[in-house]
Amino acid sequence: MGKWSKRERRQLGTGIMMILPWILGFLAFTVIPLGVALQMSLTNYSFLTPGKFIGLENYVTMFTKDPLIWKSLGITLLYAVCSVPLQLVFGFILANLLNQKLKGITIFRTIFYVPCLIVVVSATLLWRQMLDTDFGIVNYLLGLIGLNRVSWFSGTGTIIASVVFINLWQSGKMMIINLAGLQGIPTVLYEAADLDGCSKLRQVYHITLPMMTPVLFMNLLMGMIGAFKSFTLFKILTDGGPNNASLVYMLYLYKNAFVNFKLGYANAMSVLLFVIVGFLTVLVFRTSKKWVFYGGES
Secondary structure (H helix, E strand, O other), rough: OOOOOOHHHHHHHHHOOOOOOOOHHHHHHHHHHHHHHHHHEOOOOOOOOOOOOOOOHHHHHHHOOHHHHHHHHHHHHHHHHHHHHHHHHHHHHHHHHHHOOOOOHHHHHHHHHHHOOOOOOHHHHHHHHHHHOOHHHHHHHHHOOOOOOOOOOHHHHHHHHHHHHHHOOOOOHHHHHHHHHHOOOOOOHHHHHHHHOOHHHHHHHHHHHHHHHHHHHHHHHHHHHHHHHOOOOHHOOOOOOOOOOOOOOOHHHHHHHHHOOOHHHHHHHHHHHHHHHHHHHHHHHHHHOOOOOOOOOO
């Protein structure tokens, strides 16, 4: 390879200068914090005492002596399995309904997106009041149709169902992303299908779904990562109770760090979460080759 010309060196310098802010941000907010977390996970550091190197003791404790680790991971996985597919399906159906060329459709799109503009803490407090066993409006409406009251925050199943429903109520972001994907599909494909006598249902299966797979793939990744990072809803609704029935992983990590002051152990938990989410992300990317279709591919 010959020497670079003056123009090529100038272009390289310009490119580096353009990408330098991203590189600095990536180092400052991703690489360095990950390194510090890994280092602290090997100590017994807390807010009250200086950290002392203890090797892999935190990891040994996690895998052999702390049953709440596995319980919190199980609850988080259950929530992800219930929440993510429903969000994908509901967001896709909602986007299709709002993709129609009807008068006033913009108003309906705005109505469905408005819940996403409400601060999560405020919305969660509102839903906690609505789902209250004795005074909530949801149980009041159930009583009007002859159904018994439901203790929404009494066990893992009902708590997960409540949080999933709240997330569906705030599915406007996924709806907007799906709507953008739908409007990017060439209309000529549907026109050709109409000429061939293809039904609307078959058009959805053979045209809409394949063309939407890149968008669904992105929503799947975002939903999966978001599910494993769930914290605010569970913290405000139940704070992990009753009897740790809703103790998701991030909430348990928070309690170890800021309630029990076990910063070293909490950092070891964060490293484990990074490995789990990273593994699932790689798995989704590997399997995407079999079901994600990009325009222009054969």
